[in-house]
Structures are given as structure tokens and as C-alpha cells.
Amino acid sequence: MASMPELPEVENVCLGLTKTVVGRTVTRVSVRRADVVRGPRKPASLLRDRAIQRIDRLGKQLALVGGAGGTGLAENVQPCVCVHLGMTGSLRFHPTGQAPKPDLHTHIIWLLSDGGRLAFRDPRRFGGLWTFDSVDALHDTRWSKLGDDALTITPRRLHAGLSRTRRALKAALLDQAVVAGLGNIYVDELLFACGLSPLRPGSSVSLEESQVLVRRMRVLLKRAIRLGGSTLRDYVDASGRSGGFQLQHTVYGRSGLMCTACGQELESITVAGRTTVYCGVCQT
DNA sequence: CACCACCCCTGGACGC
DNA sequence: TGCGTCCAGGGGTGGT
Numbered sequence: 001m002a003s004m005p006e007l008p009e010v011e012n013v014c015l016g017l018t019k020t021v022v023g024r025t026v027t028r029v030s031v032r033r034a035d036v037v038r039g040p041r042k043p044a045s046l047l048r049d050r051a052i053q054r055i056d057r058l059g060k061q062l063a064l065v066g067g068a069g070g071t072g073l074a075e076n077v078q079p080c081v082c083v084h085l086g087m088t089g090s091l092r093f094h095p096t097g098q099a100p101k102p103d104l105h106t107h108i109i110w111l112l113s114d115g116g117r118l119a120f121r122d123p124r125r126f127g128g129l130w131t132f133d134s135v136d137a138l139h140d141t142r143w144s145k146l147g148d149d150a151l152t153i154t155p156r157r158l159h160a161g162l163s164r165t166r167r168a169l170k171a172a173l174l175d176q177a178v179v180a181g182l183g184n185i186y187v188d189e190l191l192f193a194c195g196l197s198p199l200r201p202g203s204s205v206s207l208e209e210s211q212v213l214v215r216r217m218r219v220l221l222k223r224a225i226r227l228g229g230s231t232l233r234d235y236v237d238a239s240g241r242s243g244g245f246q247l248q249h250t251v252y253g254r255s256g257l258m259c260t261a262c263g264q265e266l267e268s269i270t271v272a273g274r275t276t277v278y279c280g281v282c283q284t
Numbered sequence: 285c286a287c288c289a290c291c292c293c294t295g296g297a298c299g300c
Numbered sequence: 301t302g303c304g305t306c307c308a309g310g311g312g313t314g315g316t
Binding site for chain 3: 286287288289290291292293294295296297298299300
């Protein structure tokens, strides 16, 4: 059980960074572990000498978007760094005078114009950074493989994604090409909220059921965002704060405990290689 | 294309 | 107390 930053956690990091690092200029980048960075390694790739113009999010991925630099035409493009937190990654802002302590797992540190720092830390290194020469390049390559964001996907689009697969519903919802942002925690919570079995074939889900899925997905994710996400062990937001939604999990991590709806003991199985907890009575 | 097994990696839990 | 073993898990890759 690590941290598993899913959409609500990543959204909180995004909101935090938007309030702290956006508008500041990167004066220096310290790459302590080069292999966490993929993509072009040009000087501007990690936003050196660029202002951080905004933070974008799609599903569980973030992008630090740099301002157009220089005066030459070739430089008049916004470079960006896509950040994936993986299992144990964090992206934290450390204000002036509060530099992060030297740490084996802090791989990248951006020094900002006012002396503040942005640090990417990831003990397990399932996460990483991908650099792009432009936001378009990110959208045309890496992000083009992702489905619609879980907060904005329409029932029709979700239904289209589910209906073309015979995989288990749980596996399909975890597939970021079907819908971007859900992970093991929120898929289990969502399926319980909808009364749907994780083992149902994706293609058996009707448009009406997709409407329920989308409605409950938005409610679930927005509530989790409001509570700061779920912290199981590692997750903290850009300011180092833990989340509170883990206290409201109904099935995740509650194997063997009573179903909050019917009192039946919750079951734990493996679906798509992931631990899956559900109520055999309420979810069909 | 759809699907799956495999791999990456570390630290916490557990048994002795 | 310390050590070995098991396990979690997102997603990239390569094989069927």
C-alpha cells in the first residue's frame, strides 16, 4: 500500500502548484537522477530560464508549461514537462529559505527566481518526467493515447470505450485509454457506488449504466478532491499536506469488513492483476 | 487491434 | 533486534 496518486490527488497537486510556482521563473535545474527524465535533453527542456506559465492536467498526469522564451522564431514555442507521479511520486513546492533536505529519492529540483524550489521526489521511481518542445508535441504524442479525463468524459464516450472490450469492467476502467484518471482506489469505490460487479464484461455495460457511472464518478472524484485526496502512506500535495478521503473509503482496503450498505462481509479478489474489494451482494 | 504476462522499484508487514 | 521473504501497484513494452 503506497500512495497511488489518482485524479483527485493529482488535481490537488495541480491546484497547489498553480498557487505557488506559476508565474515564477526557473533559474536553475538540478538533475540528481538523469534516468527519471525521458525526452529531448536540450537546455530549455526542463524549463531553465523559462517562466512557469501554467500547470495542465490530464488524468493522472501533469504538465508544467513554460513561457515562450527568447526572441528568435525557433524559440517562440512553449516547452513543457509532463510529470507522472506513478506510485510514490511527489511534486512539492518549498518556499524561500525552506530548501528540501538532501534526500536519496529527490531526483529533480527546480530553483525558482525568488529562491523557492520545486522538487520531484519518487522513491520507487514508477513515475518520471517527459520533456516536450511544445505543448502541441505533448498533446500529439503522449496525451493523445489517453482517453477523456474522468471529470469531463460523457456517458456516450465512456459507453463507446467500454462497449468495444470484453475485458472485466474493472480492467477497462483502469485502462487510461478508456478514461483517464482512475486507479485502483477510485475504481473500486466507483463500482461499489454504482452497484456494478468488477467482473462484468465491459461490453455488457449499457448506455444507462454508463450514465450512472459518469454521474457517480464526478460526485466521487469531486468529493475526494475537496477532502484533499486519499493518503495511504506517501501522498502529500504540493505543500506537503496529506489528504482526508481515505477515511471515507467504503470498499478499498476494507476486505473482510462489513459492507456499509448490507452488512455482508466484503470480498477480495484479483482482477487485471489488481487487488479488488467489492460486495458480492450489492454489486451485480 | 485486443489482450496479457512481465518487468520496473522500494519499503512496509510479517514470520522466525 | 535483525534478517529474509512476500507483496503492492501504474503503465511501458513486447509477445501472442
